[in-house]
Structures are given as structure tokens and as C-alpha cells.
Amino acid sequence: MKPIQIAVASGKGGTGKTTIATSLALSLAEKYHVAYLDCDVEAPNGHLFLHPEFNTSTEAVIRIPRIDKNRCTLCGKCVEVCQFHALAKVGKTIMVFPQLCHGCGSCTWNCPEHAIEEIPNPIGVLESGKARQDFHYAHGTLTISEPMATPIIRQLKRLEIPPQTAISILDAPPGASCSVVETLRGSDFALLVTEPTPFGLHDLGQMQGIVEEMRIPAGVIINRENGDYLPLLEYCTKHHLPVMLRVPFERRIAEGVARGQTLVEIYPEYRQCFLDLFDSIAVLANQ
Amino acid sequence: MKQLVILSGKGGTGKTSICAAFAHLASIEGSQGGIVLADADVDAANLRLVLSPVEAETTEFWGGSLAEIDPDVCIGCGECVPVCRYYAVLDDPQRLNKKWIDPVACDGCAACVYACPTSAIRMVVQQEGFWFRSDTAYGTLFHAELFPGRENSGKLVTLVKQNARLWAEEHQVPLVIIDGPPGIVCPVISACAGADLGLIIAEPSLAGIHDLKRIQATMQHFRVPQVIAINKADIYPDGVQQIREFADKNNIQVLGEVPFDPLIPHSMLLGLPVTEKFPDSDSSRAIRHLWQTVATLIEPL
Amino acid sequence: MKIVITATKPQTDGLVDPRFGRAQYFILMEAETQQWEALENPAIAQSGGAGVAAAQFIIDKHVDAVVSGDFGPNASRALGGADIKMFLFSPEVDTVQSAVDLFKQDKLQQFK
Known part of the structure; x- marks a missing residue:
């Protein structure tokens, strides 16, 4: 059976996505087969809390064109079809710009001389293994100065996970653009972690726009709550976003997380909250 | 005209709050000729929420x-x-x-x-969105709104920055402050391109330090001169020590420490820079000191 | 000698444009005769790779030199590969004509 896929996203950075995702995984791993995928390939942090031991490492690649000069007639068709300007006809050669290439293959199919082959251009590393608490863990790390995150997220999500996996938990990158969409694709539920501030609310609105367009059921977790922030609660009501968990603003939590502790290590009583949270998710995801 | 970009790698370290405070401080002390602001975090554009801007010009972004x-x-x-x-x-x-x-x-x-x-x-x-020129009490703000889920190729960031720069040149404003996005890819690369100085807002947590190293390496690759400020400094003293060691090893100046202060999110709730709403708080004092140091660094560049 | 200057307006008395890939216009000029034409930059609307797209456009015009405010890594690689020389505006440059004059006096720094 296909595992239920839960993406933890937020829009705004630093609202506590990883804090929630890691504690959710730890709590559920006691009862279910869990897989954890850290999709924040620009700034992956889950491993700092879950201490995985990796046993597999592969390169994430973009397949970029290499032109066989003996076959190339300099007709320029590849330059014409490339929407990303990763190719240019310069004098007597076709120049390739690897950092602009999306690896779409259009130049390859369209070359009338079949003069293009594709070679792997590494953009990062994919690693998988087991978290210390004995569940599957995988993440991707983008190489510094590479401009695109979505290809490595796509490849991370295609890595094999153990067949008995019942729940996969995806920690999304911050923001509300293409890399978040790539993480959310195929998810059964989106947990939107927000903080009760105008910044948190504005960016939650961006995320709501995405999950609505992608038709992914979603719920909200309010982190660092310090009394009711009415505009946020009103927003959730208006957009039929259930508030599924509220975590108070506490210095003790902030200090613990800074040291690398998860929420359920700081307060073990949250385990039950996360188990209950999952039961609600399972219901909402099936509607 | 100089460009200061504020970045962090990790999200939520306080870039925007500090940027807003800088805008306020620049308008009351120093930086003769004022500043122009650019919010380069186009898919989570929050700077406007603390600067009460009045939109002067709206342009569609294709x-x-x-x-x-x-x-x-x-x-x-x-x-x-x-x-x-x-x-x-x-x-x-x-x-x-x-x-x-x-x-x-x-x-x-x-x-x-x-x-x-x-x-x-x-x-x-x-x-895929809009970009705006707005008036604020602290200077002209260029900002944008990328529609949810769209590709953030860096083009919109480049547009916002270029318009800020051209405006500054045209109106002889000596400094553009750019509030950057989190992460290390396209929009970040676009935000830091051509900057005279990059201020990294570091958070003394294991995650913050991990991501600090990644943004530092990214800026180094694109040859942006760097300085560091530590926010929420008292939350994890060991982390502060680690950041200082990392900075020393890489010859990067640590300009100051801002304490963890609930008045920062509180001032955000009120829609004002913390230095304006709570000028005597510990965090405001620290940010003021930080701004003065940044201003003296920027001037002779 | 055929040169291109990046410009904000389709005329020689308008201001230069400091951008290359996203320049508003290219003023294509025969340096000796000062005959010129203004070309719209087809790369301006590209979401990515504007530098390469603009460079390809210039390369196809068989020019000898380009004068602009800066050249990105991709654009400079393409232009350099086609043996097109790149020059940078100096602080005295304001209009396209001023850039041309300084270029002819050999007073502009070459971009390497």
C-alpha cells in the first residue's frame, strides 16, 4: 500500500517546521513504519535532531548536453529549442552553460543529426539510512553555488524507501515558490506551521494559495503562541483550515531546540499530541 | 551608491526585523541622504508589514x-x-x-x-506577480509579490533590486538596503549579486550554525564581502562561541550580538520597527550599536 | 568597427543602461561613420539566461565590441568565445554618445 505522505511546510522560514516534523516522526515511529525526507536541500537541518546513520550516498545530477563535434553541423536547432538559454552558437562551436540547463532533454530530441548525448552534471548529494530511533531517513544537500533546488528535491523523492513504510514525512523548504511545490506534489496532507505574527500570517496565506491550487488538504500548527492572535484564528476559520496543534512561546523550548533537542525530548507529553494529530490527519486526508 | 544585503541561510533568524530597524535608524541618525529599501524575499515578502508603505507604483511581473x-x-x-x-x-x-x-x-x-x-x-x-514602489516614513521601498507556487528564478528579485538601485542613483540616495530571502539558490544569488557588503544574521542554534556555514560559502563563492551579527544571542551561549570561532577562522568580523527579546515579535504585531516602538529595550540598544558599526563600514567602501 | 552600447532609450542622446542581459536597447553603431540603429533587446523578458540570450543576439550581428556597465559570467563567456571585446562604462559616461566618444578615444577599460 502506498504510504500516507505528510508534508510539513510554512511559507515563512524559522517557524518551526523541522521542530514539528522531527517530533512528529519520533512520536509516530513508536507505532508505525515511518520514513523521513528532509526536502530543504538548501539548508537541511533534520539530521541535527535525528542523528541518522547513512548507508547509501548517490549524486543528484542534471543531465546536460554534450555535443559530438563530428556530427554537429552547427544548424542551431538546439539553441533555438532551449527555453533556458543554456546553449549558444558561438563561432564554430555550440557552447553549453551547465548552470542554466534544466536537464529537460529538448535539445537531445530535437537535434536532427543526433549529435547530442547527455552527461550527468552533479549538483548535490542524496543520502539515506536510518535515524537513531530506527526509522528510514533521507536528505539531499545541494552543492554551494548551484542555482536550482527543484531537481534535487525531485530526485530525493524518487529514492527508494522501505516497502513497509506506512507514513512518510517531508520537511519542506521555506518560501512559497517552486521548491515548495515540488515537495508538496503527491502529498496527502500538508501541515502548515505558522507563528502568530503578521509575518507568519502573511506567509501562511501564500501557502494556503498553493495547497488550494494543488488540492491538498491542510491543517495549521501554531507555534510560539503567546495568547490568542485573532487575525490568524480568523484567517484559519475563514479558509476552513483546522488548527490542529498549538505550541506555546517558551524560552525553555527555544533553548532546547537551539541545542539540538526535539520538542518531544524537551516535553515528552507532546508524544501523545502528535499521535492524536496523526489520527486527525488520517481522517482529513481521506475526505 | 552602496548596496547592503542582509542574509541568513536559515529562515526566521530576524533578517526582516533587523532590516526594518535599520531603516528606522537610518532615517533618524546618520546616512545623510537617506536610504532606499528593497525586499528581495519575494515569495514571503514581509518588510512592508512593519513599514506601513503607501503604494506609489504597481507593475505586473511576467x-x-x-x-x-x-x-x-x-x-x-x-x-x-x-x-x-x-x-x-x-x-x-x-x-x-x-x-x-x-x-x-x-x-x-x-x-x-x-x-x-x-x-x-x-x-x-x-x-507571476507584481512589483511595487512604495513610500514609507523611512525611505522609498521596492518590493514584490510572487504568486504562490510560482518559479522563483531570481528574475523578480533582480527587477526589484535594479529598480531600487536606479531610483537611488537617480535621486542621489547613498545606500540601498536589501532584505534577502532564506536559502542559498537563485533568489539568494540574485539578491547578493553586486552587493558591497553582506550582513549575515546568524542564530546560535545547531541549525542556525549549520546554515550560516552554507550561506557564508555561497557569498564567498560570489565574492560578497561579509560580516556577521548574532541574533537571539543569549538562547545558546555555546552556539555563540561556535559562531565566533567560525568567524575567526574565516576572517569575518562579528559586529555584535542582539539578545532574544519577545519585544521584537511584539513590535512586529504593532507594525513598527522595534527601535521605534521600544527604543530603550536591550534589543533596540544592540541593534542601534550594530547599525552604527555597519554604517561606518559601508561609508568608506 | 561595429560596436554595441547598452542603452535605456532607442537613441544616442539617451542614457546608457548599466545592464547587459536585461538592457532596454542595444545601439548598434559603425564607429567610423557613426551610423547607428537601435535594436530592442529580445532577452529582456526572459525569466532565465538573459545574459546568454542577449549575447547570442549580439553574436549573430557580427559585432566587434560591446560597451556596458557589467557582464555576467555566462554572457562574458559567450561573447569572449565569439572574440567580441567587452568594455565597461567609466564614471564620466552618461549618454550613449558620450560612451562612443570615450570608446573612440580609447578611454574605456576593457572587461576581462
């Missing part, structure tokens, strides 16, 4: 193109399916024996356009 199938011309042959590496070509949910392109999945590569034997597919340019 980004990349996506493929669309004309159902009247499509014969459903499926030639477009194998050439799409983004699994974006699906059966049309509304019409039998027609193909449909999922706009969320489409990367805009146009491989399907060339593969279609009946020329049923065309590329359609997409409006």
Missing part, C-alpha cells in the same frame, strides 16, 4: 512560459508524454482522448511543443 494544449487541435496521440521529464502531461480530466498539461508540474521547457505532430501545444507567458 515571468516564464508554460505549455498549453489546445483541446480542439489535440488528437490525443500521446507523442508529448515521453518527452516530458516532469511528468506534466496527463489525460485531460474533462475531455476523452485528449491530453492536458498540469501547470503545476510543467517546467516550461517546450519539449512537448516540438514533439506535437499537430501543433496543438503552445507556450503561454505567465503573469
